[in-house]
Amino acid sequence: MEKPRQSFWGLWNISFGFFGIQIGFALQNSNMSRVFQTLGASMDDLPALWVAAPLTGLIVQPIIGHLSDKTWNRLGRRRPYFLTGAIFSALALLVMPLSPEMGAPLFFAAAMLWVLDASLNISMEPFRAFVGDMLRTDQHSAGYAVQTAFIGAGAVVGSIFPFLLEQLGVSNVAPGGGLPDTVRWSFWAGAAALFIAVMWTVLFTKEYSPEEQAAFSEGQATDSGQPVRLLADKTLFSAGVWIVLGAIVVALVNALGLEKEVYLLGGLLVLYGVISIIAINLAKQGKTTNMLSSIVGDFSGMPEVMKRLALVQFFSWSALFIMWINTTPVVTQYVYGSTDTTSAAYNEGANWVNVLFTVYNGVAAIAALALLPVLSRRFGQVMTHSICLMLGAAGFLMFFVVRDAQMLLVAEIGIGIAWASILAMPYAILASNLPQQKLGIYMGLFNIFIVVPQLLVATVMGSIMQAFFPGEPIWTMLFAALAWVVAAAAMLRVKAALPSIKAEASHA
Structure with missing residues (x-):
């Protein structure tokens, strides 16, 4: 039994909620x-303040994937x-603009960013799992x-x-440390748009029942429960290694004078080691149906194609997080010549960053529907993703050398094409090669390889910049370009993990 083929409007309804989420x-x-x-906040404070985004994703997504x-x-x-x-x-979007009126605004x-x-x-x-x-x-x-288009x-x-x-x-400058009205009203309008878009998908889609999904999955890859069972065979040595590594990272903070945010990285390594010990002990007692054992077991026993895509994701999202944190400081300082947040030049540059981000996202929306299908049919999903990542790397190199605001629009074209591919190709490959009944947990675990590089950027990048390039955020763009070159090379290893080249071509 096969699932009914969705029409254009079926595809629209399934993903329209993502339009609001992405706003x-x-x-x-x-x-x-x-x-x-x-x-x-100073430039040196930004990575620590931004750490909320990847950390919440690291915690929330595997749990939500398992539960869903x-x-x-x-x-x-x-x-x-x-x-x-x-x-x-x-x-959270409604309340965020009220920060300046609070007793401790920063x-x-x-806190609102965490929420x-x-x-x-x-x-x-x-x-992500809903599409599958x-x-x-x-x-x-x-x-x-x-x-991706949405x-x-x-x-x-x-x-x-x-x-x-x-x-x-609408005023774009606010005196006395307040937020400009352009920012305040943007957050309020975004709150309404987000809620309406998600409600559209909730109201206009009907999910298949577990019985229907079981019928659709006959003859396809199914979950055997083997990853969790194998967890019971593991020794505590591997878990101990994570704890030792975390302790070493914590010790190096003082020894090498690293930024305090690196403590978080060490703490997370220790935490994963402790969680692994608990999960392994539960599995050895035959308690394999609990959430902790399931998540740790599925993570340690993930399919080979997912492992290889994980390396690609690691470097892909390292570059993206560098971009999100540093584009505003880079553009305002090097193109508009100001680091004074109360100046007209700084706020003009900050608004131009919104335009640049608009361009790369607009390019991504168009490329997802017009370019990726053509490249995928011609070269296959693996090579298409590698090509797109190289185009994005060229875009980051332009940020490193160009000092003209208008020319940066060209850089965003390459970045937008890479962004479209990052959002589409790895997930299409995964959805076609994973057991359907565990798409939620695997998609949630896949997010770890989006989150961990962001945590590394948020913790380690500050120490690197402070040590070698203090006050010069432009160098972060070179790091971003190199990260995407490495991701493009790593993508070439994925093809060997697919069931067959023929299978990949059939999904292109």
């Missing part, structure tokens, strides 16, 4: 450095999480391409809000 992410990505700096795989109620399997995340995301803004990012992740993670749930295998590439379109809307409001006469 929230775009407002966060393009404005939070500006918000933090306006509220008194096992959920079924009158709202369905994934839709309860869409709705819950949308409600809390909208509330602390309040950072916002956690809520966005609650909605976002099930959307609802579509037959030969529509996976199309489904993730449509989702991501790009939502990011365009979220990124361009402040610039458009300024053109309409």
Whole structure:
């Protein structure tokens, strides 16, 4: 038995909620450095303040993936999480602009970033699995391409809000450390748009029941439960290694004078080691159905194709996080010549960053529907992704050498094409090569390789920049370019892990 083929409007309804979610992410990505700096944060403080985003994703997504795989109620399997995340995301966007009026404005803004990012992740993670749930295998590439188009379109809307409001006469400068009205109204409008878009998918899609999914999965890859059973055979040595590594990282902070954010990285390594010890002991006692054992077991026993894609994701998202943190400081300092957050030049540069982000997201929306399918048919999914990452690396190199605001628009074209491929190709490959009944947990675990590089950037990059390039954020763009070159090379290893080249071609 095969799933019904979805029409264009079926594909639209399945992913339209992601349009709203990405408005929230775009407002966060393009404005939070500006918000933090306006509220008194220095350049050196930004990585620590931004650490909320990857850390909440690291915690939330595997848990939500595991839970959504096992959920079924009158709202369905994934839709309860869409709705819950949308409600809390909208509330965080509504409250964020009130930060300057709070007793500890910078602390309040950072706290709201945690709430916002956690809520966005609650909605976002099930959307990745939702495409695999609802579509037959030969529509996976199309489904993730449509989702990517909505991501790009939502990011365009979220990124361009402040610039458009300024053109309409809304004040773009706020005296006394307050947020400009362009930023405040952008967050409020984004809250409404996010909630409406997610509700569209909740109301206009109907999920397949567990019985229907079981019928569709006959003859396909299924979960044997082997990863969790193998967990019981593990010794505690590997878990101990994580704890030792974490302790070494913590010790090196003082020994080498590293930034204090590196403590977080060491703490996470220790925490994973402790969690692994607990999970292994539970598995040895025959308690394999609990969430902790399931997550740790599936992580340690993930399929080979997922392991190879994980390396690609690691370097891909390292570059993206560098871009989100540093584009505003780079453009305002090197192109507009100002680091004074109260100056007209700084705020003009910050608004131009919104335009640049709008361009790369707009390019991504177009490339997802017009370019990726053509490249995928011609070269296959693996080579297409590698090509797109190299185009993105060229874009980052332009940021490193170009000092003209208009020319940076050209750089964003390459970055936008790479962004489209990052959002589509790895997920299409995974959805076609993983057991359907565990798509949620595997998509959630795959997010770890998006989050860990962001944590490394947030913790280690500050120490590197302080030691070698103090006050010169332009060098981060060279790091970003090199990261995408490495990701493009790592992608070439993925083909060997696919069931067959023929299988890949059939999903292109």
